[in-house]
Amino acid sequence: MPKSESIFKVTSLLTHHVLRCIYTFSEPDQAFSQGWCDGQFDPNSAEPCDPGMCQLPDCFCSKTGNDIPGNLITSQIPQMITLTFDGPVNHENWDVFTKHLFTPERKNPNGCNIKATFFISHQYTNYRHVQKLWNDGHEIAVNSITHRGPAEWWSKNATVEDWFDEMVGQANIINRFAKVRMEDFRGLRVPYLSVGWNRQFLMMQEFGFVYDASIVAPAIDPPYWPYTLDYKIPHMCTGTNQYCPTRSYAGSWEMVINPLINGDTSCTTLQYCPNKLVDKDVYDILVNNFKRHYLKNRAPFGIHLDSNWLRNTEYLNAFKKFLTEVMKLPDVYFVTYKQVIEWIKQPTDLLQIKRFKPWHCKNNTFDDIEYACHKPKTCKLTSKVLQHDKYMITCHGCPQSYPWIRNEFGLD
Known part of the structure; x- marks a missing residue:
């Protein structure tokens, strides 16, 4: 569970754990050009996987x-x-979420509604809708407050303090204005998938995030399973603006992104596949990559989307067709990242899976204030930082100003 901490503690962590390595070079750019403490250059890098020492439920890796x-x-x-x-x-x-994708008839083989994981960024978010997704059993995770650019800022420039402000700060905003419980925040995804080296993972471990979902692995067949970061990652760090962790972060999970193979090429997610796709192309990419998982090692098949991509009617219809087809299979489950981790910790075969408690339909009991309202408040708020008025929708009281970095509750 992310916890608010003194900025002084974060600064101390940065100095003790990180600067020892990077400042062996005189300039940060020089450090990047020479590996910037990657697995080859970091004298304190994590060891290769040792399956004999790495045991479930606390650790998972393979060579x-x-x-x-x-x-x-x-x-x-x-x-x-x-x-x-x-x-x-x-x-x-x-409407895409409620009228097209997560409709009552879409159920897993155990009779429970299909679920998704939402990585929420702050600007333009309707916190009433976030609260309703949480009430309905979807996983709410963090995607930063600002979603600022350029992409390389996250991988090269963001300090441990920045990571704390952006990610723990966003958890605080969601907790305050959508009432999602702090203990329900498990993971984060970095904007632009620009993985932030050891600084990101140090912050995550210190403040209670269980997993990251940002590292893009090379396209291989069969695909990669998620793994913990007790040991060295089992693949090259090849994504654009990705600086993967080099140290050991015991018990932290990486929900690795397996790229989609599209003919002779690959794309990180559907929105990064060629933009001249037609509906048949989208359907074929999804089916072919599903088979690569289903017929090989059954590593979790990730479909990662910017919801704006689904505003294309052709794409949406192709995606819905894919959902309808795979949901006919008796051994396919649409689950959250939290549920994936629970399964890996307790590998359960198909004969027992309908009795697997972490995947049961939960009739969560919420306090009255935790239920999404029918008539939320629309708050018109000033912002000294953004220098213009902003609107925010919530079931709860309007803050004094627009929540932002180091002012998550809009108190000034």
Whole structure:
């Protein structure tokens, strides 16, 4: 669970754990050009996977990165599909979520509604809608307050203090204005997938985030399973503006992104595939990559979307067709990242999966204030930083000013 901490503690952590390595070079740019403490140059880098020492439920790794947890046989395990959405939730995508994707008839084989993980950024978010998604059992995670650019700022320039302000700060905003409980925040995804080196993961471990969902692995067949960061990551760090962690972060999970293979090329997510796709192309990409998981090692199949991509009617219809087809299979489950981690910790075969408690339909009991309202407040707020008025929608009281970095509750 992310916890607010003194900025002085964060600064101390930065000095003790990180600067020792980077400032062996006189200039940061020089450090980047010479590896910037990557696995090859970092004298304190994590060791390669030791399966004998790395034991579930606290640690998971394999030498290739694509071994099945618990050494189960492929045909004995459920195929997990993870739908993830990055960015704001608001009137522009609400109908897509509620009227097209997460409708009552879409259920997993155990009878529970399908679920997704939403990585929420602050600007333009309707916090009433976030609260309703949480009430309905979807996972709410963090995608930063500012979503600032350029992309390389996150990987090269963001300090541990910046990571704290952006990610713990956004958890605080969601907690205050959507009432999502702090203990329900498990993970984060970095804007632009610009992984932030050891500084990001140091902040995560210190402040209670369980997983990151930003590292893009090379496209391989069979694909990678998620892993913990007790040991060195099992693949090259090849994504644009990605500086993967080099140290050991025991118990922290990486919900690795397996790229989509599209003919002779690959794309990180559907929105980065060629923009001249037609509906048949989208459907074929989804089906072919699903089979690469389903027929091989059944690593979780991630479909990662910016919800604006689904505003294209052709794409949306192709995506819905794919959902309808795969949901006919008796061993396919649409689950959250939190549920994936619970399964890996306790590998459960198909004969037992309907009795697997972390995937049960939960009739969560909420306090009255935790239920999403029918008539939220629309707050018109000033912002000294942004220098113009901003609007924010919440079921709860309007703050004095627009919440922002180091002013998450809008108190000044």
